[in-house]
Amino acid sequence: MFSYYKTMVRNNKGGKRAKGMGRKYVGAPTQRKLRTATDDGEFYAAVTKMLGNAMVEVKGLDGKDRICVIRQKFRGRGKRDNTIVLGSWILIGDREWETPKEGHLPK
Numbered sequence: 001m002f003s004y005y006k007t008m009v010r011n012n013k014g015g016k017r018a019k020g021m022g023r024k025y026v027g028a029p030t031q032r033k034l035r036t037a038t039d040d041g042e043f044y045a046a047v048t049k050m051l052g053n054a055m056v057e058v059k060g061l062d063g064k065d066r067i068c069v070i071r072q073k074f075r076g077r078g079k080r081d082n083t084i085v086l087g088s089w090i091l092i093g094d095r096e097w098e099t100p101k102e103g104h105l106p107k
Helices: 018-023 076-080
Strands: 042-052 055-060 065-069 089-093
Touching: 042 065, 055 089, 065 089
Parallel strands: none
Antiparallel strands: 042 055, 042 089, 055 065
């Protein structure tokens, strides 16, 4: 009896995005430079709580607690090399234009 359904070809080369992972480093330098706090509104903070919705609670070097919004570059597919977990030190920028609400942590 003839079957219309054929079996799929075996995948010997890797997954769906196997080439994309390798091509990320083509032509790129082997060592990336570390970004340091150079401007006035930039400083380092430690992650104390993961809040969800791309937000974390951090404690800065000045002792203040803040809410940090993780930018799109460090979420989704770009998260692979830039993982933000509990206890990690991150470089944050203060929002000078934003006025904090009563009873809320500043962003």
